[in-house]
Amino acid sequence: MQFVSTRQLARAAGVSESSVKRWCDQGLIPSVKTAGGHRRVSLDAATEFLRRSTDPHVRPELLGVPIRRGAGPPSIKRAADEFFEALAAGDEELCRRIVFDLHLAGEPASKICDAVVAEAFHGVGAAWECDQLQVYQERRGCGLCLQLLSEAKLVIPEAKGEAPLAIGGTPQGDPYELPTAMVELVLRQNGWRSRSLGSRLPFETLLKAIDEVRPQLFWLSVSHIDDEAAFLDGYRQFFQQVPAEVVTVVGGRALTDGLRRQMNFAAHCDNLQQLEKFAEVLKRSLSRPGEPGVTLAAAETPLRPRRGSSRA
Ligand code: B12
Structure with missing residues (x-):
C-alpha cells in the first residue's frame, strides 16, 4: 500500500x-x-x-493522482466522447485524466465504466466494423483500459475484515477481459472484497474456486460463446453444484434473452449500475442475517429473479 x-x-x-x-x-x-x-x-x-x-x-496531481480539470463536475457525455477519441489515439495520459477526473468529481465507478469506458468501446467496435479504426487500435485500447482499471484499485479502498467476498470471471472460450475487471472494481467500491479470476475459465475450475474461497457472490461475465449448446450444458451442471448460499449473478452481451430463459441464476444485470444496486441490497441483507431477508424484488433495478431454480 x-x-x-x-x-x-x-x-x-x-x-x-x-x-x-x-x-x-x-x-x-x-x-x-x-x-x-x-x-x-x-x-x-x-x-x-x-x-x-x-x-x-x-491539486491531486501532487500526490501522483491525475489532475482534476475545472471546478464543476465534468459531463458524462462529453467525457465519453473525449475518452473515445483518446482511446483511438492511444493517449493513455488523457484517458487516465478523464476517468480520474470523474472519480474525483464523485462519479461512481459503475457509471464511469458503463457510460464512459464501455460506451467508448462500443464506439470502437462500430468504427472497427466500418474500417475507421484498425485492430491494433482496439487492442491497444484494451491494454490501456486494463491498466487504468488496475490503477483505479490504488485509489478505491479495499474493504476489510468481515466484508462479504465476491469472485467471478468469464467462461471458457470467452476472451473478454474488461467486463470482469470492471465488475471487480465496482464491487470493491461498494464494500465487497472482490477478485476477478480472469477470462476463459472452464466451469470445473470455477467450481473449485467457489469451493475453496467460499464467496457470498459469484459473477459470470459472458461476452462470447463458441458453442451455445455446450455452454448451456456446462453451465447447468455448474449451477447445480454451486452451494445454495452462493448468490450467482450473470451479465454480458452474449447472454441473450433466449439463452437466459434456459439458465438458472440469482440475478441478471444488463450493466454495472444495476449490479451496484443489487450488490448494495444483498450486502445489507447479509450484514443483518437475523432480519427478514431482502428479496431480489426489493432492488430498484429491473433484475430478473431466478427462474425455476433447481435449488429453490
Ligand atoms: C475489445 C474487443 C475484442 C477483444 C477483447 C480483448 C480483451 N482482452 O478483452 C478481442 C480481440 C478478444 C475481440 C475478438 C473478437 N471480436 Co470483439 N470486440 C471488442 C470490443 C471493441 C469491445 C469489447 C469490450 O470489452 N467492451 C467493454 C465492455 C465493458 O462492455 P460490454 O461488453 O458491453 O459490457 C457491459 C455489459 O454487458 C455489462 N456486463 C458485461 N459483463 C457483465 C457481467 C456482470 C456480472 C454484470 C453485472 C454486467 C456485465 O457491463 C458492461 C459495462 O457496461 C467490442 C465492441 C463492443 N460493442 O463492445 C467488439 C465486438 C464484441 N467484437 C466483435 C467481433 C466480431 C469479434 C471477433 C469475431 C473478430 C474476429 N473476426 O476475430 C473476435 C471474436 C473472438 C472470440 N473468440 O470472441 C463484434 C461482435 C459482433 C456480434 N454480433 O457478436 C463486436 C460487437 C464489434 C463489432 N461491432 O462488430 N474483440
Missing part, C-alpha cells in the same frame, strides 16, 4: 498541515503512525479525502 505524509496531503488539498493533522487525530482522515510518531495517510484514503473536497484549488 502507498502512503503520503500530512504535508503532501495538505499541499494537495490546499489546506494547512495542522488542519490535516487535526482531522487525522479526529479520525476524519484515516491514518497510521510511523515508529517515529509521524502520521501517514494511505493513498486511497488521501484520494477519497480529495474526492470529497469541493475546493477548486485541490
Whole structure:
C-alpha cells in the first residue's frame, strides 16, 4: 500500500498541515503512525479525502493522482466522447485524466465504466466494423483500459475484515477481459472484497474456486460463446453444484434473452449500475442475517429473479 505524509496531503488539498493533522487525530482522515510518531495517510484514503473536497484549488496531481480539470463536475457525455477519441489515439495520459477526473468529481465507478469506458468501446467496435479504426487500435485500447482499471484499485479502498467476498470471471472460450475487471472494481467500491479470476475459465475450475474461497457472490461475465449448446450444458451442471448460499449473478452481451430463459441464476444485470444496486441490497441483507431477508424484488433495478431454480 502507498502512503503520503500530512504535508503532501495538505499541499494537495490546499489546506494547512495542522488542519490535516487535526482531522487525522479526529479520525476524519484515516491514518497510521510511523515508529517515529509521524502520521501517514494511505493513498486511497488521501484520494477519497480529495474526492470529497469541493475546493477548486485541490491539486491531486501532487500526490501522483491525475489532475482534476475545472471546478464543476465534468459531463458524462462529453467525457465519453473525449475518452473515445483518446482511446483511438492511444493517449493513455488523457484517458487516465478523464476517468480520474470523474472519480474525483464523485462519479461512481459503475457509471464511469458503463457510460464512459464501455460506451467508448462500443464506439470502437462500430468504427472497427466500418474500417475507421484498425485492430491494433482496439487492442491497444484494451491494454490501456486494463491498466487504468488496475490503477483505479490504488485509489478505491479495499474493504476489510468481515466484508462479504465476491469472485467471478468469464467462461471458457470467452476472451473478454474488461467486463470482469470492471465488475471487480465496482464491487470493491461498494464494500465487497472482490477478485476477478480472469477470462476463459472452464466451469470445473470455477467450481473449485467457489469451493475453496467460499464467496457470498459469484459473477459470470459472458461476452462470447463458441458453442451455445455446450455452454448451456456446462453451465447447468455448474449451477447445480454451486452451494445454495452462493448468490450467482450473470451479465454480458452474449447472454441473450433466449439463452437466459434456459439458465438458472440469482440475478441478471444488463450493466454495472444495476449490479451496484443489487450488490448494495444483498450486502445489507447479509450484514443483518437475523432480519427478514431482502428479496431480489426489493432492488430498484429491473433484475430478473431466478427462474425455476433447481435449488429453490
Ligand atoms: C475489445 C474487443 C475484442 C477483444 C477483447 C480483448 C480483451 N482482452 O478483452 C478481442 C480481440 C478478444 C475481440 C475478438 C473478437 N471480436 Co470483439 N470486440 C471488442 C470490443 C471493441 C469491445 C469489447 C469490450 O470489452 N467492451 C467493454 C465492455 C465493458 O462492455 P460490454 O461488453 O458491453 O459490457 C457491459 C455489459 O454487458 C455489462 N456486463 C458485461 N459483463 C457483465 C457481467 C456482470 C456480472 C454484470 C453485472 C454486467 C456485465 O457491463 C458492461 C459495462 O457496461 C467490442 C465492441 C463492443 N460493442 O463492445 C467488439 C465486438 C464484441 N467484437 C466483435 C467481433 C466480431 C469479434 C471477433 C469475431 C473478430 C474476429 N473476426 O476475430 C473476435 C471474436 C473472438 C472470440 N473468440 O470472441 C463484434 C461482435 C459482433 C456480434 N454480433 O457478436 C463486436 C460487437 C464489434 C463489432 N461491432 O462488430 N474483440
